[in-house]
Amino acid sequence: MDIAAIQSAITSIGSAIGLVTKAQSLSANIQNQEIRQIVHDLNDQLISVREDLFKVRTENFDLREQNLSLKERVDKLSQPAELVVIEGYYRLQKDVDKNEFIPYCGACYQTKQKMFQLLQTRPPESVMGNFKCPSCHDFF
Protein backbone atom coordinates (compact mmCIF):
# COMPACT_ATOMS: atom_id res chain seq x y z
CA MET A 1 0.00 0.00 0.00
CA ASP A 2 1.57 3.29 -1.04
CA ILE A 3 1.41 6.47 1.03
CA ALA A 4 -1.38 8.05 -1.11
CA ALA A 5 -3.60 4.98 -0.61
CA ILE A 6 -2.93 5.02 3.15
CA GLN A 7 -3.75 8.75 3.31
CA SER A 8 -6.95 8.18 1.31
CA ALA A 9 -8.00 5.35 3.66
CA ILE A 10 -7.36 7.57 6.72
CA THR A 11 -9.55 10.32 5.17
CA SER A 12 -12.33 7.80 4.40
CA ILE A 13 -12.23 6.37 7.92
CA GLY A 14 -12.38 9.93 9.30
CA SER A 15 -15.54 10.57 7.25
CA ALA A 16 -17.06 7.27 8.41
CA ILE A 17 -16.32 8.16 12.04
CA GLY A 18 -18.11 11.49 11.46
CA LEU A 19 -21.17 9.66 10.12
CA VAL A 20 -21.19 7.15 12.98
CA THR A 21 -20.89 9.97 15.53
CA LYS A 22 -23.95 11.60 13.90
CA ALA A 23 -25.80 8.23 13.98
CA GLN A 24 -24.81 7.83 17.64
CA SER A 25 -26.40 11.15 18.61
CA LEU A 26 -29.54 10.31 16.60
CA SER A 27 -29.72 6.83 18.17
CA ALA A 28 -29.85 8.42 21.63
CA ASN A 29 -33.56 9.03 20.92
CA ILE A 30 -34.10 5.45 19.75
CA GLN A 31 -35.44 3.07 22.35
CA ASN A 32 -33.91 -0.02 20.68
CA GLN A 33 -30.87 -0.77 22.82
CA GLU A 34 -29.48 -3.24 20.26
CA ILE A 35 -29.22 -0.59 17.50
CA ARG A 36 -27.56 1.86 19.90
CA GLN A 37 -25.01 -0.81 20.85
CA ILE A 38 -24.29 -1.64 17.18
CA VAL A 39 -23.65 2.05 16.36
CA HIS A 40 -21.39 2.32 19.42
CA ASP A 41 -19.41 -0.83 18.41
CA LEU A 42 -19.15 0.41 14.82
CA ASN A 43 -17.60 3.65 16.09
CA ASP A 44 -15.06 1.69 18.18
CA GLN A 45 -14.15 -0.49 15.18
CA LEU A 46 -13.61 2.51 12.91
CA ILE A 47 -11.38 4.23 15.48
CA SER A 48 -9.37 1.01 15.80
CA VAL A 49 -8.93 0.78 11.98
CA ARG A 50 -7.82 4.42 11.86
CA GLU A 51 -5.20 3.78 14.58
CA ASP A 52 -3.89 0.79 12.59
CA LEU A 53 -3.64 2.97 9.48
CA PHE A 54 -1.65 5.59 11.41
CA LYS A 55 0.79 2.82 12.42
CA VAL A 56 1.04 1.60 8.80
CA ARG A 57 1.71 5.16 7.63
CA THR A 58 4.49 5.63 10.22
CA GLU A 59 6.02 2.26 9.34
CA ASN A 60 5.84 3.15 5.62
CA PHE A 61 7.72 6.43 6.27
CA ASP A 62 10.39 4.60 8.30
CA LEU A 63 10.84 1.91 5.63
CA ARG A 64 11.13 4.51 2.84
CA GLU A 65 13.83 6.31 4.81
CA GLN A 66 15.66 3.04 5.49
CA ASN A 67 15.37 2.00 1.82
CA LEU A 68 16.80 5.33 0.65
CA SER A 69 19.72 5.03 3.06
CA LEU A 70 20.45 1.44 1.91
CA LYS A 71 20.31 2.46 -1.77
CA GLU A 72 22.86 5.19 -1.11
CA ARG A 73 25.14 2.68 0.63
CA VAL A 74 24.84 0.19 -2.26
CA ASP A 75 25.65 2.97 -4.77
CA LYS A 76 28.74 3.93 -2.79
CA LEU A 77 29.93 0.31 -2.52
CA SER A 78 29.32 -0.57 -6.17
CA GLN A 79 30.95 2.55 -7.58
CA PRO A 80 34.00 3.48 -5.57
CA ALA A 81 34.88 7.08 -6.43
CA GLU A 82 38.56 6.46 -5.81
CA LEU A 83 38.97 3.84 -8.56
CA VAL A 84 42.04 4.32 -10.76
CA VAL A 85 43.46 2.36 -13.70
CA ILE A 86 47.24 2.02 -13.67
CA GLU A 87 49.01 -0.01 -16.36
CA GLY A 88 45.74 -1.79 -17.16
CA TYR A 89 45.02 -2.77 -13.54
CA TYR A 90 41.92 -1.47 -11.74
CA ARG A 91 43.03 -0.33 -8.28
CA LEU A 92 41.77 1.81 -5.42
CA GLN A 93 43.53 5.15 -4.91
CA LYS A 94 43.83 4.43 -1.16
CA ASP A 95 45.80 1.22 -1.93
CA VAL A 96 48.02 3.08 -4.41
CA ASP A 97 48.66 5.77 -1.76
CA LYS A 98 49.76 3.05 0.71
CA ASN A 99 51.93 1.49 -2.01
CA GLU A 100 49.87 -1.71 -1.89
CA PHE A 101 49.24 -3.61 -5.11
CA ILE A 102 45.64 -4.91 -4.88
CA PRO A 103 44.17 -5.23 -8.40
CA TYR A 104 40.45 -5.65 -9.19
CA CYS A 105 38.79 -7.19 -12.23
CA GLY A 106 38.18 -4.48 -14.83
CA ALA A 107 35.93 -6.75 -16.93
CA CYS A 108 33.58 -7.40 -14.00
CA TYR A 109 33.61 -3.75 -12.99
CA GLN A 110 32.67 -2.63 -16.50
CA THR A 111 30.04 -5.30 -17.19
CA LYS A 112 28.49 -5.91 -13.73
CA GLN A 113 29.59 -2.82 -11.76
CA LYS A 114 31.07 -5.21 -9.17
CA MET A 115 34.52 -5.15 -7.61
CA PHE A 116 36.27 -8.52 -7.49
CA GLN A 117 39.79 -8.60 -6.11
CA LEU A 118 42.06 -10.51 -8.48
CA LEU A 119 43.84 -13.58 -7.12
CA GLN A 120 47.54 -14.25 -7.72
CA THR A 121 47.97 -17.22 -10.06
CA ARG A 122 50.00 -20.22 -8.98
CA PRO A 123 52.72 -20.28 -10.17
CA PRO A 124 53.00 -16.52 -10.72
CA GLU A 125 53.69 -15.15 -14.18
CA SER A 126 51.96 -17.99 -16.02
CA VAL A 127 51.51 -17.65 -19.76
CA MET A 128 47.87 -16.60 -19.19
CA GLY A 129 48.73 -13.80 -16.73
CA ASN A 130 49.69 -13.12 -13.14
CA PHE A 131 46.16 -12.71 -11.81
CA LYS A 132 42.80 -14.44 -12.15
CA CYS A 133 39.29 -13.11 -11.43
CA PRO A 134 37.33 -15.35 -9.01
CA SER A 135 34.07 -14.39 -10.75
CA CYS A 136 34.61 -14.35 -14.54
CA HIS A 137 37.86 -16.45 -14.39
CA ASP A 138 39.68 -14.09 -16.79
CA PHE A 139 43.45 -13.83 -16.50
CA PHE A 140 45.28 -10.52 -16.27
Ligand SMILES: [Zn+2]
Ligand atom coordinates in the same frame (compact mmCIF):
# COMPACT_ATOMS: atom_id res chain seq x y z
ZN1 LIG B 1 36.05 -10.68 -13.44
